[in-house]
Amino acid sequence: MQHLQEEAVITSDRIYNRPPDEHGIKKNIKMTSSRLNALAEELKTRAAANLYRRRRTVESAQGRMLLIDGRQLINFCSNDYLGLAGDERVRNAFAAGVRDWGAGAGAAHLVCGHTRAHDTLEQALAEFTGCERCLLFSSGYAANMGTLNALAGRGDFIFADRLNHASLIDGALLSGARIRRYAHRDLDALAKQLIAADEESRKLIVSDGTFSMDGTVCDVDGLLNAARTHDAWLMLDEAHSLGVTGTAGRGLTAEVDAEDALILIGTLGKAFGTQGGFVAGSEDLIETLIQTARTYIYSTALPAAVAVATQESLAIAQAEQWRRDKLTELVARFKAGAQQAGLKLIDSETPIQPVLLNDEASALAASAALEDRGILVTAIRPPTVPRGTSRLRVTVTAAHTKADIDTLVEALEAVCI
Numbered sequence: 001m002q003h004l005q006e007e008a009v010i011t012s013d014r015i016y017n018r019p020p021d022e023h024g025i026k027k028n029i030k031m032t033s034s035r036l037n038a039l040a041e042e043l044k045t046r047a048a049a050n051l052y053r054r055r056r057t058v059e060s061a062q063g064r065m066l067l068i069d070g071r072q073l074i075n076f077c078s079n080d081y082l083g084l085a086g087d088e089r090v091r092n093a094f095a096a097g098v099r100d101w102g103a104g105a106g107a108a109h110l111v112c113g114h115t116r117a118h119d120t121l122e123q124a125l126a127e128f129t130g131c132e133r134c135l136l137f138s139s140g141y142a143a144n145m146g147t148l149n150a151l152a153g154r155g156d157f158i159f160a161d162r163l164n165h166a167s168l169i170d171g172a173l174l175s176g177a178r179i180r181r182y183a184h185r186d187l188d189a190l191a192k193q194l195i196a197a198d199e200e201s202r203k204l205i206v207s208d209g210t211f212s213m214d215g216t217v218c219d220v221d222g223l224l225n226a227a228r229t230h231d232a233w234l235m236l237d238e239a240h241s242l243g244v245t246g247t248a249g250r251g252l253t254a255e256v257d258a259e260d261a262l263i264l265i266g267t268l269g270k271a272f273g274t275q276g277g278f279v280a281g282s283e284d285l286i287e288t289l290i291q292t293a294r295t296y297i298y299s300t301a302l303p304a305a306v307a308v309a310t311q312e313s314l315a316i317a318q319a320e321q322w323r324r325d326k327l328t329e330l331v332a333r334f335k336a337g338a339q340q341a342g343l344k345l346i347d348s349e350t351p352i353q354p355v356l357l358n359d360e361a362s363a364l365a366a367s368a369a370l371e372d373r374g375i376l377v378t379a380i381r382p383p384t385v386p387r388g389t390s391r392l393r394v395t396v397t398a399a400h401t402k403a404d405i406d407t408l409v410e411a412l413e414a415v416c417i
Contacts, residue, residue, distance in 0.1 A: 050360035051381055061086045062273075064399040066376060073376040074404055076394050081244050081351050082323045083399030084273030084313045093312035094274075097305030105301035109136075110290070113301035121307040122278070124314055128250060129242075129264055131280035135289050136307070138299045140239050140267035140277030141167040145174065146293030147235065147263065147279055148206070152177040156202040159193055159232070161185065161218070163211050166384075168237060172206065184211075187222045194230040203232035209252045210240035213385050213393060215348030217241070220252045227261045235263040243271025244327065244351060248318045272317060274310045276302045323398040327351055330396045330405055337409035342417055354380070355392040355412060363390040369415035375408055392416075 046052045060067035062085040066075045084090055097117065105113035118136055126134040137143035148171030152158055156177040160168060163184045172179050180197070182189040190205070197203055205227055207218045220236065227234040238251045246254030249271065253262060264280040279289060289296060317323070334353055338345055344356040357363045363379035370377050370392075381390045394408070 050364055064397070064401075064404070068376065071374070073371065073374055074400075074407065075376050076396070076400075076404075076408055077376055077378040078395060078397060079240070079270040080273055080399070081240075081271045081327065081395070081397050082249075082273065082317055082320075083397050084271070084316060087273065087313070087316065089316060090273055090309050090313045094305050094309035097303075097308030101304035101308070103305070104303050107301070108297065108299060109301045110297055115301075115304040115307070117304040117307040117311075118301060121311050121314075124311055125266070125278055126280060128248075128314060128318070129253075129266070129280040130250065131262075131264060132283045133286040134278050134280040135286045135293075135296065136302060137277045137279065137293075137296055138302055139275070140237070140265065140269070142295040142299060143265050143267075143277035143279050144168050144237060145171040146295035147265065147289060148172055148177075148204075149175050149294060150289050150292040151233070151235075151263075152202060152204050156204065157197045159190055159197075159203065159205045161207045161211075163214060163216075164206060164208055165212055165237060165239070168206050168208070168235075177204075184214075185216065185218060187219060187226060190223075190226055191230075194226060194232065197230075199231075203230060204235055205232050206235045207237070208240070209236050209238040210245070210350050210352065212240050212352065213380060213391075214346050214354060215350040215352030216346065217245075217252065217350065220256055224256065224261055232261075233263055234261050235265065237265040239265065239267040239270055239277075240350070240352065242266045243317045244324065248321070249324060268306075268310050268313075272310055272313045274313060275306050276310070326398045327396060330398075330400055330402070333402060333405045334394070334396060334409065337406065338412065341409055341413040343412055351396040353394040353396065355394060355416060357390055357392065357416065358388055360390045363392060366392055366412075366415050370411055373411045373415075375411050377408075 056068055058066050058068055062078060062080050064075060065072050101115060101117060107113035122134045122136055126132065137146060144167040152175040154176045157180060158172045158175065158177045159180045159182060160172055161184055162181050180193045182193055194203065205223055207223060210217050223234050242251040243249040245251055253264065262281065263285060266278050266280065268274045268276040331351055331353065335345065346354045346356065357366055360381045363381060367377055367379040377392045377394055379390065380393045385391065
C-alpha cells in the first residue's frame with residue numbers, strides 16, 4: 001500500500017515541477033504569486049482530508065481486464081455494463097465509419113457537421129426508446145445542461161432528487177430557475193413541493209433513472225403520476241439503465257405510457273460502449289432543443305464514425321439478451337456472497353453495487369489493498385457522495401465471469417471486514 005501513502009503527500013515540487021518532455025525541455029512553473037501559493041495549499045488540504053483525486057493511465061482497451069502500471073487488473077469500476085466497448089463488431093464498425101466519414105465532424109450540427117450517419121442513429125434511438133424523435137449531443141452532461149437551460153429559466157421551478165447526477169445539478173443551477181430538492185425517492189416530499197409551487201409557473205421534475213453512485217432506481221410510475229397531477233414535465237436521466245434494464249434493454253420506461261410528460265436523457269458511453277448523449281421525446285421538444293439548447297448549437301458534432309459504431313452496438317444490445325441475463329446472474333451472485341461475508345451494501349439490484357466504508361481514509365485504503373490483490377475498484381468520496389458515505393463503487397459487467405465475482409468477494413472480505 002506504499003503507493004497510497006505517496007499519493008497522500010502533495011508537495012509543490014510534485015505538482016508544479018515537471019520532468020523534461022520528449023524534446024528535452026523542462027517545464028517548471030514557479031509559484032511567484034499568492035494565487036498560485038493558495039492553490040498549492042488547497043491541494044495539500046485536499047490531500048490531508050483524503051479527498052485528492054488522481055488519474056490512472058490505462059495501457060489497454062476497455063474490458064474485463066485492464067493493464068495499469070504494467071499489471072493486469074480485474075476491472076470492477078467500468079460503466080461498460082454489456083461489455084461492448086471492446087467488442088470486435090463495434091470496433092470494425094468504428095473503423096469503417098472512419099474510412100467513410102473521416103475522424104471528425106468538422107462543425108456543429110447546424111453548420112455542416114450533421115451527417116447521414118448521425119441522422120440514422122437518431123432515428124434508431126427514437127425507435128429504441130419509443131419516442132417520436134431523438135437529438136444527439138456530444139455527451140450526456142451536455143444533453144442535461146442544454147435541455148434544462150432550454151426549458152427552464154427565471155420564475156420556473158425545477159424539482160430535483162437530492163442524489164441526482166452532477167450534470168443535472170449544474171444544469172438546474174445554471175438555468176436560473178427556482179430549485180426545490182426533495183429527499184431521495186421521497187414522492188410525498190415531492191408532492192408537497194409541487195403543491196406549494198406557483199400554479200402559473202413552468203414545472204420540471206428531474207431525476208436519475210438508476211442513481212449512479214447508489215444503484216437505486218427511481219419510481220417511474222410515481223414520478224409520472226406526480227408530473228401529470230401537477231401539470232409538470234418529468235425529465236428522466238436513464239444513463240445507467242438504458243441497455244441494462246427493461247425489454248430489450250429499453251430502460252425503466254420500456255413498459256410505461258409516458259405520453260408527452262416525459263423527457264428522456266440517455267448516454268452512449270456506458271452500456272452501448274461508445275461516446276455521446278441524447279435526448280428523446282416529442283417532435284416539438286426536439287425542435288425546441290435544436291433552436292435553443294446552447295450545448296447543441298455551439299458544439300462540434302460527434303464524429304460520424306462514433307454514430308456508425310453506436311448503430312452496431314445498439315443493435316447488439318437489443319439482440320443479445322444473454323448479456324442482460326448474465327448481468328442479473330452475476331449481480332445476484334455478488335450480493336449473496338457479499339452479504340454472507342458481512343459487507344455493508346446499499347439495496348441495489350443493478351450492476352452498481354456500492355460497498356459502504358463510511359470514511360474517506362478507509363475507502364482509499366481498501367481500494368489500494370484490492371489493487372495489491374489484482375482488482376481495480378474506485379474509492380468514491382465527497383463531494384461525489386454525501387459525507388460519511390464513502391464507498392467502493394463496484395460495477396459488474398457482462399464480460400465478468402463467476403470466478404471473477406468470487407475472487408472479488410473473497411478480496412473484499414479480506415480488506416473490508
